[in-house]
Amino acid sequence: MDGVGVAIAETLIKIVRGYLFAGLVFSVPFVIFGIQRVDPSVKGWNVLFRVLILPGLSVFWPLFAVRLVRGKRHPVERTAHRLAAQSASHP
Amino acid sequence: MSVGYKSIQWNRQKLIYDLILWASVAAYIAIFMAVTKGIDSNLDIRGVQIRAYGSAAFLLLHVILSIGPLSRLSPKFHPLLFNRRHMGVTMFFLALIHVVGLNLPGLPLKTTGALTWYHDFGNLDPLVSLFVGNSHYGDFIQFPFEILGVGALAIFFVMAATSHDFWLVNLTAPIWKALHMGVYVAYGLLVGHVVLGALQSNRHPAMTVAVGVGLVWIVGLHLLAGSREIKQDKATLSPSDDGFVDVGTVAEIPDNRAKVVTISGERVAVFKYDGKISAVSNVCQHQNGPLGEGKVIDGCITCPWHGYQYLPDCGASPPPFTERIPTFDVRLAGDGQGPVEDQRIFVRAIPNAPGTHVDPAVI
Amino acid sequence: MSTSPNDEFYVNYSKMPSSYRWFLFKVIPLLVIGVVAFAWLLPGIHNQFNSGKFQAQSFDGFLVGEPIPHIIVPRPGNTQAGPAFSRYFLSATNKAGPSQKILDQAGQWVTLKGVLVSRSNLSMVAVQSAEPIDPPTGVAEVRPDEGNALGSYALEGEILDGKCYPGIMKPGHTKTHRACAIRCISGGVPAVFRVQNDGDVMYFLLADSAGQAVNARVLDWVADSIRITGEVTQYDDMYVLKADPEGYERLG
Numbered sequence: 001m002d003g004v005g006v007a008i009a010e011t012l013i014k015i016v017r018g019y020l021f022a023g024l025v026f027s028v029p030f031v032i033f034g035i036q037r038v039d040p041s042v043k044g045w046n047v048l049f050r051v052l053i054l055p056g057l058s059v060f061w062p063l064f065a066v067r068l069v070r071g072k073r074h075p076v077e078r079t080a081h082r083l084a085a086q087s088a089s090h091p
Numbered sequence: 092m093s094v095g096y097k098s099i100q101w102n103r104q105k106l107i108y109d110l111i112l113w114a115s116v117a118a119y120i121a122i123f124m125a126v127t128k129g130i131d132s133n134l135d136i137r138g139v140q141i142r143a144y145g146s147a148a149f150l151l152l153h154v155i156l157s158i159g160p161l162s163r164l165s166p167k168f169h170p171l172l173f174n175r176r177h178m179g180v181t182m183f184f185l186a187l188i189h190v191v192g193l194n195l196p197g198l199p200l201k202t203t204g205a206l207t208w209y210h211d212f213g214n215l216d217p218l219v220s221l222f223v224g225n226s227h228y229g230d231f232i233q234f235p236f237e238i239l240g241v242g243a244l245a246i247f248f249v250m251a252a253t254s255h256d257f258w259l260v261n262l263t264a265p266i267w268k269a270l271h272m273g274v275y276v277a278y279g280l281l282v283g284h285v286v287l288g289a290l291q292s293n294r295h296p297a298m299t300v301a302v303g304v305g306l307v308w309i310v311g312l313h314l315l316a317g318s319r320e321i322k323q324d325k326a327t328l329s330p331s332d333d334g335f336v337d338v339g340t341v342a343e344i345p346d347n348r349a350k351v352v353t354i355s356g357e358r359v360a361v362f363k364y365d366g367k368i369s370a371v372s373n374v375c376q377h378q379n380g381p382l383g384e385g386k387v388i389d390g391c392i393t394c395p396w397h398g399y400q401y402l403p404d405c406g407a408s409p410p411p412f413t414e415r416i417p418t419f420d421v422r423l424a425g426d427g428q429g430p431v432e433d434q435r436i437f438v439r440a441i442p443n444a445p446g447t448h449v450d451p452a453v454i
Numbered sequence: 455m456s457t458s459p460n461d462e463f464y465v466n467y468s469k470m471p472s473s474y475r476w477f478l479f480k481v482i483p484l485l486v487i488g489v490v491a492f493a494w495l496l497p498g499i500h501n502q503f504n505s506g507k508f509q510a511q512s513f514d515g516f517l518v519g520e521p522i523p524h525i526i527v528p529r530p531g532n533t534q535a536g537p538a539f540s541r542y543f544l545s546a547t548n549k550a551g552p553s554q555k556i557l558d559q560a561g562q563w564v565t566l567k568g569v570l571v572s573r574s575n576l577s578m579v580a581v582q583s584a585e586p587i588d589p590p591t592g593v594a595e596v597r598p599d600e601g602n603a604l605g606s607y608a609l610e611g612e613i614l615d616g617k618c619y620p621g622i623m624k625p626g627h628t629k630t631h632r633a634c635a636i637r638c639i640s641g642g643v644p645a646v647f648r649v650q651n652d653g654d655v656m657y658f659l660l661a662d663s664a665g666q667a668v669n670a671r672v673l674d675w676v677a678d679s680i681r682i683t684g685e686v687t688q689y690d691d692m693y694v695l696k697a698d699p700e701g702y703e704r705l706g
Contacts, residue, residue: 002226006215009222039261041413043095049255052098056252060262076445077263079379080356081372081417085442104466111482115489122493130497135506138624139497146496154485166464167477173466213549213637224633226674233678237633292628295499345461386463398465 023058026065031057038067039074096257108174112181119147140202141189142289148185149281155179156278156309160316166384166395173397176254179274183251186244205237236288239280246277256377264379282306327353330440335422341368341454342432349392351383354440359419361436362387362403367451369403370419370438377414405448415446423452504624506573512565513542513579514587516596519560521667522644522659523552525579526690528593537690538594542570542579543644543659545617549634551642556584563589573620576646576657580617601687601694608683609695610705611649613660613676615639619646632677639669639676647682647695658686658695671699679705 031050035042042049057064067074076082099105123143127136155178162168192204210217210224221241227233250271259267282302290299328336338352344363351358351373358373360383371392373383380396387393391400391409401408406418420439431454443449462471470478515527524543529536544552547569551557556566568581612627615638619626623634627648639645645668647658660668663684684697 002223005223005226006219009219010216012222013216013218039257041096041260042257046096046098048098049096049257052255053257055248056255056258059249059252064261074261075263077265077376077379079265079372079374079417081359081374081442082445084355085417085444085447088441089444102467104470111486115486118486119489119493122490123497126494127497127500131505133505135504135508135622137622139500142496142500146492150489150492167474168481169464170466170470170474170478171481209631209634210637214641215637220633220637224636225629233629235633236629288630292625292630293500297495297499347461386461388463388465388468393463393465395464398467 020058023061024054026061027054027057030061030064030068034064034068037071037073038064096255104170105174105177108170109177112178116147116151116181116185119150120144123147138203138208140192141205141208144185144202145189145205145289148182148189149285151178151182151185152274152278152281153305153309155182156274157312160312163316163320169395179247180251180254183244183247186247190240190244232287232291234283234287236284236286236291239284239287243277243280243284246273246280250274250277259378264374264376268379278309323351324353324358327356330354334441335420335437335439338370338436338438340432341423341434341436344368347387349383349385351381352438354419354438355442358383359438360385360392361421361438362392363454364390364403366454367403368421368423368436368454369449369451370421371401371403371406372417372419372442374416375399375414376416382416404451405446407446417442417445418447418449419443420449421452423454500624504573504619504622504626506571506621506623506626508621509570509572510568511570511579512567514563514565514590515539515542516589516598517556517560517562517564517566517584518598519557521661521665522694523557523560523642524644524692525564525566526596526598528590539596539690541690541692542577543616543692544568544579544581545638545643546641547580547582549615549617549638549641549643551644552581556581559584559586563587571617571621573626574655576616576620578616578620578644580621598689601689604686604688604693606684607686607695608681609647609649609658610679610681611647612679613639613645613672614648615676616644616646616659619648627677629677635676636673640673642669645669645672645676656693658693661694661696662698663696665696668699672702675699675702675704681705 031054120143124136124139127139155175158168158171158175162172188202188204190204190206192207193200193202206217206221210220213220221237225235225237227235250273253262253267253270262270285302290302328338330336336354338361339350341363344350344361347364349360349362351360359370360373361368361370364387371382373381375382375394375396377394377397377399380394382392382394384395385393387403390402392403393400399408399414401414401416406416408414419442422437424435424437434454436452462473464471464474513525513527515525518524518526522543524541526539526541529538529540546552563586564584565587566579566581566584568579571578571580614627614631615635617638618634623631625631645660647660649656649658660672662668681703682695682697683701684695687694687696
């Protein structure tokens with residue numbers, strides 16, 4: 001077992017842990033306070049729902065951080081028909 | 092969706108589904124361990140749980156991957172499809188227990204995972220040992236199969252973590268689906284994990300045959316289902332000078348059902364109901380399910396996958412729901428002349444913005 | 455599209471149409487039968503379970519530290535027929551060699567407490583503690599370094615660890631066990647060379663040509679199919695294969 005391999009593995013593990021931990025630090029307050037600004041369908045105090053989405057938020061947190069900072073809501077999907085309809089109404 | 096998210100929207104069928112699923116998983120683990128114990132009562136069976144949980148996850152993955160193409164081949168499989176996500180999350184937890192074990196306070200089921208079993212109690216952090224224990228990264232046969240498992244587990248984690256409908260809305264269905272297509276990468280990694288791992292130690296031919304048959308079954312089923320879809324999508328219809336596409340006759344469409352045609356790079360569902368014709372984009376906003384395989388129930392187009400509903404004339408979900416899909420202008424040729432059933436249906440090639448009201452063509 | 459004559463349609467929140475129900479009554483039992491069948495058959499084709507045994511025990515013997523930590527224990531009764539001593543190589547109770555506190559007592563007679571781990575004809579002791587004692591009387595003189603040179607051999611087999619292989623692991627060798635064996639051997643558990651000749655399995659402890667420990671130098675060879683050419687020496691009932699790791703050859 002070479003020291004370089006161990007050092008690389010340790011560094012990668014630290015990076016992943018750090019990213020997920022940072023995600024958790026962002027996500028816990030976000031899921032309590034900020035989430036309704038991004039998705040108005042989050043209603044009431046459904047604690048279990050908020051706990052369920054926490055692991056995913058810890059992975060995709062930069063996406064939600066950007067939306068929160070820019071004051072944007074979640075987008076609507078882009079399919080061929082939606083794009084065609086959009087370009088027809090705004091030529 | 093605008094009625095607020097629930098943690099899990101259990102209904103009677105979902106409850107039955109989950110009970111059968113979990114009972115089967117529990118039976119598999121229990122029988123696996125009991126049979127192992129029965130081989131020789133002197134045998135120390137600690138560590139065999141790693142195999143029980145690992146094989147359970149791998150088998151369940153085959154079931155999960157079969158449901159998709161089977162549902163394309165026959166709608167009878169839809170009752171297995173609608174709650175497939177619970178199967179996926181269950182499979183993730185089986186794989187997780189395979190790796191990290193199970194040791195919850197107050198729970199009698201305690202097992203050791205492969206990470207502890209093989210990598211702990213040594214002179215390195217088990218997680219570091221996992222990556223550097225076998226360092227033959229440049230070799231095919233000697234390749235560290237553990238890493239393939241780590242990759243698959245990471246994909247399963249992301250899929251399980253984003254399985255709630257919240258993620259469909261916030262990532263949008265096409266991106267969510269692309270992300271969940273990662274299951275095929277994970278399946279490939281797992282086949283490698285099993286072939287380069289367990290099969291190298293277990294030389295019993297039946298094991299190799301079983302993994303091979305599983306692979307042929309999964310690939311074959313997908314090719315079969317996929318080839319049908321490709322044929323349909325190839326038959327793209329082009330508009331005539333007035334911008335309308337001839338999609339066929341009224342007689343071709345059963346009552347409350349749709350004919351699916353491909354226009355403007357995507358499928359369009361042309362529904363016949365109450366003596367009227369309406370056309371909407373075939374793509375359900377929830378999970379991009381095939382609305383054209385749905386049915387008009389209580390005046391609403393109902394998606395065959397999870398039962399999301401849309402009003403046929405405006406492509407909007409009935410309040411309080413807020414989903415909206417693109418609609419298409421329709422007209423009938425030969426109004427008032429000849430048999431009604433021979434009237435041809437024309438759909439405008441350019442879709443209207445999602446939720447736009449369109450007067451249905453009256454037969 | 456195909457529709458059943460009465461055009462049944464399934465929605466998960468509504469009552470299930472009868473054709474769907476009948477279909478599930480056929481499919482779900484099939485799936486359950488599949489689950490039971492696999493659970494029933496798979497354990498039987500895992501044809502490599504270890505029959506390792508554990509037994510807490512104490513040994514009075516002469517402790518040797520280098521190159522392979524082991525204890526030389528006088529055999530009870532008439533030893534005319536075979537060696538006068540049994541040798542058990544040692545490890546700690548985790549994936550490590552015996553602790554320095556124990557190794558410091560090398561060269562003395564000790565009472566050693568630990569777990570005897572054995573699998574067929576391979577036995578070792580996972581040491582918990584050692585206390586020095588007076589040399590016993592009426593026992594032949596201990597000559598730790600005096601062995602019976604059996605000559606030079608080219609042997610084909612697999613390096614595995616001396617602890618988990620005889621102990622808890624299933625199967626304890628081949629690739630699935632590689633990472634665990636590397637942890638053990640790098641931690642100081644003696645490296646064992648397993649040679650299978652038809653049905654017979656022989657075990658050789660590894661040392662280099664100068665009689666030094668090889669643990670750190672064999673890690674990259676663990677669990678692979680290899681050939682080692684070296685001198686075999688028998689120390690009582692323990693066989694040691696002396697060869698420099700630089701000369702190991704990979705097979706296949």
